[in-house]
Structure formats: structure tokens, C-alpha cells
Amino acid sequence: MGDWKEITGGVTAARGYRAAGIKAGLKPSGLPDLALILSDVDAIAAGVFTTSQVRAACVDYCRQRLQAKHSARAILCNAGQANAATGSQGVKDTLESADLLAKELGISPESILLASTGVIGQRIKMDALRDGIPKVVAALSTEGSDAAAGAIVTTDLVTKSIALETTINDRPVRIGGIAKGSGMIHPNMATMLAFVTCDASVSPTLWQQMLARAADRSFNSITVDGDTSTNDCLIALANGESRTPAITEIGPEAEKLEAMLTAVCQHLAKAIARDGEGATCLVEVQVTGANDETAARQIAKTIAGSSLVKSAIFGRDPNWGRIAGAAGRAGVPFEQDNLQIKMGNFLLMENGQPLPFDKAAVSGYLKQAAAGAYMKEDTVLISVNIGNGNGTGKAWGCDLSYDYVKINAEYTT
Amino acid sequence: MGDWKEITGGVTAARGYRAAGIKAGLKPSGLPDLALILSDVDAIAAGVFTTSQVRAACVDYCRQRLQAKHSARAILCNAGQANAATGSQGVKDTLESADLLAKELGISPESILLASTGVIGQRIKMDALRDGIPKVVAALSTEGSDAAAGAIVTTDLVTKSIALETTINDRPVRIGGIAKGSGMIHPNMATMLAFVTCDASVSPTLWQQMLARAADRSFNSITVDGDTSTNDCLIALANGESRTPAITEIGPEAEKLEAMLTAVCQHLAKAIARDGEGATCLVEVQVTGANDETAARQIAKTIAGSSLVKSAIFGRDPNWGRIAGAAGRAGVPFEQDNLQIKMGNFLLMENGQPLPFDKAAVSGYLKQAAAGAYMKEDTVLISVNIGNGNGTGKAWGCDLSYDYVKINAEYTT
Structure with missing residues (x-):
């Protein structure tokens, strides 16, 4: 690029x-x-x-x-x-x-x-x-x-x-x-x-x-x-x-x-x-439609950091509800009726309302993208548009697995 | 009271x-x-x-x-x-x-x-x-x-x-x-x-x-x-x-x-x-020595919300380093040389430096307090003093267990 x-x-x-x-x-x-x-x-x-x-x-x-x-x-x-x-x-x-x-x-x-x-x-x-x-x-x-x-x-x-x-x-x-x-x-x-x-x-x-x-x-x-x-x-x-x-x-x-x-x-x-502890894949969150880059990144980081979103991705579950919830609490005002959410190329939510989608197909995308990430070839991509303006921003994270808890609970000082 | x-x-x-x-x-x-x-x-x-x-x-x-x-x-x-x-x-x-x-x-x-x-x-x-x-x-x-x-x-x-x-x-x-x-x-x-x-x-x-x-x-x-x-x-x-x-x-x-x-x-x-998902115990964080209640509560919430602190408590590990780390990133200025950390009645850190402590005794406290919490009789208590002023605040949370990940990964929309 x-x-x-x-x-x-x-x-x-x-x-x-x-x-x-x-x-x-x-x-x-x-x-x-x-x-x-x-x-x-x-x-x-x-x-x-x-x-x-x-x-x-x-x-x-x-x-x-x-x-x-x-x-x-x-x-x-x-x-x-x-x-x-x-x-x-x-x-x-x-x-x-x-x-x-x-x-x-x-x-x-x-x-x-x-x-x-x-x-x-x-x-x-x-x-x-x-x-x-x-x-x-x-x-x-x-x-x-x-x-x-x-x-x-x-x-x-x-x-x-x-x-x-x-x-x-x-x-x-x-x-x-x-x-x-x-x-x-x-x-x-x-x-x-x-x-x-x-x-x-x-x-x-x-x-x-x-x-x-x-x-x-x-x-x-x-x-x-x-x-x-x-x-x-x-x-x-x-x-x-x-x-x-x-x-x-x-x-x-x-x-x-x-x-x-x-x-x-x-x-x-x-x-x-x-390489996040216990991670099985890399997650990229792209936010568009914000007023500026800072606001977009703020939402992207909130989604990438949500334990609920991270757990869902570990389960390869196309859980748009958790993504919408994390976007909503990021501290950036937007009109919920403008919210759009995609996973890979699959559109899951538009105009603030869920769309019918082929769940097996989206889960399949998550499995494939996660496997690719492990091979360092691909990432699980979440795209969110909040419909305010032209600001864009990205954040990266990983999923939340049993191994995260294991690594962090079993270590002793 | x-x-x-x-x-x-x-x-x-x-x-x-x-x-x-x-x-x-x-x-x-x-x-x-x-x-x-x-x-x-x-x-x-x-x-x-x-x-x-x-x-x-x-x-x-x-x-x-x-x-x-x-x-x-x-x-x-x-x-x-x-x-x-x-x-x-x-x-x-x-x-x-x-x-x-x-x-x-x-x-x-x-x-x-x-x-x-x-x-x-x-x-x-x-x-x-x-x-x-x-x-x-x-x-x-x-x-x-x-x-x-x-x-x-x-x-x-x-x-x-x-x-x-x-x-x-x-x-x-x-x-x-x-x-x-x-x-x-x-x-x-x-x-x-x-x-x-x-x-x-x-x-x-x-x-x-x-x-x-x-x-x-x-x-x-x-x-x-x-x-x-x-x-x-x-x-x-x-x-x-x-x-x-x-x-x-x-x-x-x-x-x-x-x-x-x-x-x-x-x-x-x-x-x-x-009753937090997967929780095995209730954790109470008490912060003293802040300039006001808001600042104290901000630190208390950051500690109670830290995945690392939560994982450590699930492991019954008296991990003062994670508590100090969470306190430090809460966004409230303080002098690190004034930091004091206790678990129950055990003093783990004073004047910003770790103290020698009986690890088995503190782990024992954590096990007992966690068991008590399950019986709704007691809580795991973390006390932090940042040495700024007279502001105090509390927050409550729970530990982070395998079951949290299980509950949240295995649910499907």
C-alpha cells in the first residue's frame, strides 16, 4: 500500500x-x-x-x-x-x-x-x-x-x-x-x-x-x-x-x-x-463515519478491548449485539439509527437494526480469518460506520481465550 | 453501620x-x-x-x-x-x-x-x-x-x-x-x-x-x-x-x-x-488518600476492572504488582513513592516499594475471603492509599475465571 x-x-x-x-x-x-x-x-x-x-x-x-x-x-x-x-x-x-x-x-x-x-x-x-x-x-x-x-x-x-x-x-x-x-x-x-x-x-x-x-x-x-x-x-x-x-x-x-x-x-x-496472551487470532476494528480520527479510534479501541466482543470472537460467534454495545459506550455521541456493522464482507447491522444473515457463513469467515491470522496471513476484520462524518480510525486486539485466564491466574509472584 | x-x-x-x-x-x-x-x-x-x-x-x-x-x-x-x-x-x-x-x-x-x-x-x-x-x-x-x-x-x-x-x-x-x-x-x-x-x-x-x-x-x-x-x-x-x-x-x-x-x-x-458471570468471589477495592471521592473511585474502579487483577484473584495470588499497575494507569496523578497496598490486613507495599510478606498467609486470606464471599459472608478486600489527600472511594467487582470465557464464548446468537 x-x-x-x-x-x-x-x-x-x-x-x-x-x-x-x-x-x-x-x-x-x-x-x-x-x-x-x-x-x-x-x-x-x-x-x-x-x-x-x-x-x-x-x-x-x-x-x-x-x-x-x-x-x-x-x-x-x-x-x-x-x-x-x-x-x-x-x-x-x-x-x-x-x-x-x-x-x-x-x-x-x-x-x-x-x-x-x-x-x-x-x-x-x-x-x-x-x-x-x-x-x-x-x-x-x-x-x-x-x-x-x-x-x-x-x-x-x-x-x-x-x-x-x-x-x-x-x-x-x-x-x-x-x-x-x-x-x-x-x-x-x-x-x-x-x-x-x-x-x-x-x-x-x-x-x-x-x-x-x-x-x-x-x-x-x-x-x-x-x-x-x-x-x-x-x-x-x-x-x-x-x-x-x-x-x-x-x-x-x-x-x-x-x-x-x-x-x-x-x-x-x-x-x-x-502475540497477546492466550490469543488465537488478530482482530482489526475499522471505524468510519466519525467526526475525526480521535473519535473513530476511541470507538475502535473500545470494541477491540471489550471482553464480551473478544470472548465472542474466540467462540467464532458473529455477535453484532456486543459490537453495537461496545460502540455505544465508547463516549462518542452518534445517532444509533445510523449504525452499520460488518464482519469481513458480511453486513450484520444497518440503520441501527440487525439484518438477517447466514450465520454459518459468517462463522465460517471468522474461523477462516482466525486461522489465517495464526498463519500471520489475515485478520478478523470488524467494520463499523457511525454515520457522523469522514473521520476514520483503526485499532487492533486479539480474542479472549481460556488460556488468557490460565496464564494470568496460574502465575504466582 | x-x-x-x-x-x-x-x-x-x-x-x-x-x-x-x-x-x-x-x-x-x-x-x-x-x-x-x-x-x-x-x-x-x-x-x-x-x-x-x-x-x-x-x-x-x-x-x-x-x-x-x-x-x-x-x-x-x-x-x-x-x-x-x-x-x-x-x-x-x-x-x-x-x-x-x-x-x-x-x-x-x-x-x-x-x-x-x-x-x-x-x-x-x-x-x-x-x-x-x-x-x-x-x-x-x-x-x-x-x-x-x-x-x-x-x-x-x-x-x-x-x-x-x-x-x-x-x-x-x-x-x-x-x-x-x-x-x-x-x-x-x-x-x-x-x-x-x-x-x-x-x-x-x-x-x-x-x-x-x-x-x-x-x-x-x-x-x-x-x-x-x-x-x-x-x-x-x-x-x-x-x-x-x-x-x-x-x-x-x-x-x-x-x-x-x-x-x-x-x-x-x-x-x-x-453474581458476575463465572465469578467465584466478590472483590471490594477501597481507595484512600485521594484529593476527592471521584478520584478515589476512579482508581478503585480501574483496579476492580483490571483483567490482570481479576485473574490473579481467581488464582488466589497476592499480586501487588498488578494492583500498583492498575492504580498507576487510572488517570489520577499521584506520587508513586507514596503508594500503599493492602490485601485484607496484610501490608504488601509501602512508600511505593514492595514489602517482604508471608505469601502463604496472604494466599490463605484470599482463599478464605473468597470462600466466605461465596457464602455471602465476606469479600476479598484490597486497600490502596495514594497519599494525596482525604478523598476516599470504593468499587466492587469479581474475579475472572475460566467460566467467564466459557459463558461468553460458547453462547451463540
Whole structure:
């Protein structure tokens, strides 16, 4: 759809980036648990962070760093301990992590961003981290994206990675990303993390604005269980190594870059929703006919987040009543007599009233689309038109299965 | 706790009320499905209705009636068909229902309020209703509350009823209520309904204000699955048959009456939460230290509604991390270093940091409190202090079990 092509390489697809992921002994499982992404040169850096009042030390650290300075060289991420609810000692550990990595890389600590994921209330295992930092630096490689993607996961079933390439002023520009998250599952193994690298040259203000909008259209439009983590963060670097002219104002180049950034974020966000705990399929909700995009997205998110809608989809049940109910309570005014609801191409409700439909056919569509989603080829599509205006918006979620309850009830702190 | 005692009689405990519930053939199951509550004299009437954009015809009907006239004589409720998403025909059916009952009772249609619960998109079976109306009128009795309570339920496992009595100016004043609801379950068998009768004499404005506040502290503070129905309604009548002086302004008598009204609503609301689909226990969340009651309740509702917290309680897991996470995302600013969390009498987190605790002891508390809840004797209590101010608030919910998913996935439209 977009004016770009998919390429390999994840966060090292763009020019001038290296990455690594190693086993540092932070996770009890012994799996890879320390990731590093490095830009060869100073990169413009933008970030979007959890809005929770209960935040990990690294979140406050990154926010402060990015307020003081709009560039960075490196992102270090540990998995195993969230370093949230760890008080002043957690803050000290964060600062020490940045100092240690800065010394190892021979750069300023101000150029380092940090992320953590794992058990809330646990400090980072600093002895393991101290030993791990030289190793992860030594492992940096222009082909290190998969290793990094594998070292940031916790309860994820799959790693999440993407890279896209477009052309600006006849030169290739690339954006790549890796992410982790499968709902705020395994209670304290919380967190949605995403790291994006880009080789375009772009002004800090524009890059932050682009990232904020892209986040709204991707990570902020997915819902697995409605729970926001203490550690959620999205960081995007743009290092200019594509040697394309600097994008400093709104125009065709800026739009092209933002569209590709949004596509990268949406790919990663959908991968997270598809990997939602216990999920058997990916659900996409498209809302049209709203007054604006925000209102449309609000309804889409309410439908995608409804436990009743999610349970019905798990049962492959074309339950338009639950969809109408969720749309109605989203907080967006509309005339109920204008409501239209579709599943796939099947029209289930028009002018606010149910239509007769072939239930077996719609259930069949749900079964097929859900199976396709599992194969990462398709999604269960719900379309809703509220008949107010031209605003459109999307949200993504997953179904609610027995396994969700099992995963979340049987974990013990 | 309050200055009142519990009595029998439900909605017919207060003087001057009769009620009935009969089998009218509206439900496919053949169970009782038509309820009527009648005041012998004109009663002051107040109502609180669903805020959904998708509403049943009876909701719009009642809202309009109560705007035009602040009194009523009768409440008719049918179970089986929700009469929501039924367009102009649904409106006609509503008006005809009121006319038929008015003729049968020999009163004005303007004195009749209506409620429906059942399958969305289905019209009321008007033939059955026409036959049923004379029968339900004939069945009216001063001991008819239980029959009425039994005729408004859909997927509820138990009926919900309460009556309280206090003394105002040396004379007994009574408030009784019945309710139905167990979450917006069995998709389209939606709806929370509650009907309250009182024999005090009170001004319409004061009564509506009291009811709105009582609803916020009860029905609006419970969450089973976060889904609001198309048909939710709470109606309260006050007919003055206690022959106590009219309460027309704020003062000790008004406070006493409102406290008892709130207690009646809270009893019914908790009964609904306890009967939540698949629930094994009732959960009460008490939040203190907020700037005001609204902020406290907002946090309490977010915790009570969190799928992760609910799953943990189903697993009898003292998961303070999920509680802290839910508190943090409730949209209320607080200093995370002030956060305190308790389960029962066990302090799990203080000053924003986890405390060492005897996990077996806290799990034991959860098992015991949950078992007690099932016996309707106790609740799982979660207490949270955010350290801002003196505002307090409560919310109630239930745990999230395999049966929730089963009930909601296996139902088919």
C-alpha cells in the first residue's frame, strides 16, 4: 500500500547502526537478556513513554535525558527485572548502567537511553549487568538485530521485527524496528517495548511529532487486556546516514517518512496484539463515519478491548449485539439509527437494526480469518460506520481465550 | 453501620406498594418474565439510565416521561426481549405497552415507567405481553416482591432483593429494592436493572439528586466486564405513605434518607457483582488518600476492572504488582513513592516499594475471603492509599475465571 518495500535487517537495516543481544545472566531462565543498539554517529532521538503514575526508573531517566538533549547514540535494554517500584536504589542503578556503558563505548552518558522489562519490584541484577556490558558491546554487529530482538522478549512467543525502505531524493531511506510485548502478562513481566532506527536526516521537533502520531496510530491503538505497564517505551533514532537532505518542515518528504515510520510501528504493534496472551487470532476494528480520527479510534479501541466482543470472537460467534454495545459506550455521541456493522464482507447491522444473515457463513469467515491470522496471513476484520462524518480510525486486539485466564491466574509472584 | 435495620419484603416493604411477577410467555424458557410494581398513590419518581449511544426504546421513553413529570404510579418490566436496536417499531411497542397497562390499571399512561431486558434486536413479543398485562395486574400483592424479583432476571444465578427501615420523626421509613444483572453477559441478554421503592415524602429535585449520588456510589462503582448495556436503568419511587414530614431541603432527615437509599443501592450492586458471570468471589477495592471521592473511585474502579487483577484473584495470588499497575494507569496523578497496598490486613507495599510478606498467609486470606464471599459472608478486600489527600472511594467487582470465557464464548446468537 505504501510507497516502500519490505527489506531484511530489523534495527540494523538502516545505515550506520549496529546491534547485539547476549545472555548476561539477568533472566533466571538463562535465555538472552541484554540488548544494545548503537548508532555510529549522534542520532536525533524521540521517545514515547508510559503515562502510568507508577513508572520504572529507566522511563523517568529517558524522559529527562530526551528533554535535555534531542539526540542519542545507544539504547541499552535489560530483560528479567523491571526496575520499577525500586525507589532511589533503582534510580542509582539506572545511572550506573548508563555510566558503565558510556565508559565502555567511550561516549558521554548523556548519549545513552535505557529500557528495562521483567519483574516489578526487582532491581536489575547489577553484578550480572556489570559483567554483561563489555560483552554486549563486543558483540555489536551490523547483523545483530535478531539477537537484540531475542534478548528483549520475556513471555513473548515470537520475536517482532520489521524493516522498510523507500526513496527520498533518489536515495534509499530505511526504517527498522524491533519490539516486545504480549499484553501486560505474567503479571509483573509487564511491558511493551519498541526500538526504531532510521537513517534519514530529520529535525528533532518533526521527528518527535511524527513518532507521537505514529504511536497513536499503532502502539496506542492496540489492546490486549487494557493494562498499561510501568515500563512501556518506544524510542526512535534518526541518524542521517542515508545522506539525504535534512527534512525540517512539513512537505512531501516529511509525509513519506512519517507514513513509513507509521507502517513500521503498525507492523510491530500488530505483531504484539497477535502475540497477546492466550490469543488465537488478530482482530482489526475499522471505524468510519466519525467526526475525526480521535473519535473513530476511541470507538475502535473500545470494541477491540471489550471482553464480551473478544470472548465472542474466540467462540467464532458473529455477535453484532456486543459490537453495537461496545460502540455505544465508547463516549462518542452518534445517532444509533445510523449504525452499520460488518464482519469481513458480511453486513450484520444497518440503520441501527440487525439484518438477517447466514450465520454459518459468517462463522465460517471468522474461523477462516482466525486461522489465517495464526498463519500471520489475515485478520478478523470488524467494520463499523457511525454515520457522523469522514473521520476514520483503526485499532487492533486479539480474542479472549481460556488460556488468557490460565496464564494470568496460574502465575504466582 | 447505618442507623437502620434490615427487614423483609423487598419492593413491597415500604407502605403503599404492591408487586407481581408472572409467566407471560416472553422468555423461550417459560420462566417468569413479566414484573409489575405499583404504588397505591402517585409517587415521586427519579431515574438513572444507561449513557450508551445505543439504547433500548424503553430507556428513551422513561427519560422523556421523567423529564415531563416527576411522578409515577407503576413500573412494568419484561424479560426476554431487550427491545433495543428495534427502530421505530420498538418505540411503538413501548407506547402500546404503557397504554395497555394504563387502561388495565385505570390510570394515565404518563404514570407508567417501562423497562426491558433480554436479546438485543428483538421486539417484545407483543401478543404475549397483551395477554400478560391483565394477569400481572391481577397478581399484584403486598407480598409480591419476590415474584417480581424472579421475573426480571435473565442469566442471573440468584435474585437480588433488600429492604431497610429507619426512623424519621419517630415514624418508620422504609426503602426496598430488587435488581437483576450479572454483567453484560449472554451477549444480548444484557442489562442491569434496579427498582427501588420508598415510603418517605421527599421533593422531586432532592430525590433525583439523592438517587444520582447513590448510583455513583453503588451501581456505577461495580464492574464485571466493563461493558455497559443498552438497557441499564435504575428507577426509584417515593410515595409519602410513611406519613412523615416532607423532606424538601438538605438536613439531618435528608442525609438519613440518602444514607439508607445508598445502602439499599450498594447491597443490590454488590449482589450483582457477586453474581458476575463465572465469578467465584466478590472483590471490594477501597481507595484512600485521594484529593476527592471521584478520584478515589476512579482508581478503585480501574483496579476492580483490571483483567490482570481479576485473574490473579481467581488464582488466589497476592499480586501487588498488578494492583500498583492498575492504580498507576487510572488517570489520577499521584506520587508513586507514596503508594500503599493492602490485601485484607496484610501490608504488601509501602512508600511505593514492595514489602517482604508471608505469601502463604496472604494466599490463605484470599482463599478464605473468597470462600466466605461465596457464602455471602465476606469479600476479598484490597486497600490502596495514594497519599494525596482525604478523598476516599470504593468499587466492587469479581474475579475472572475460566467460566467467564466459557459463558461468553460458547453462547451463540
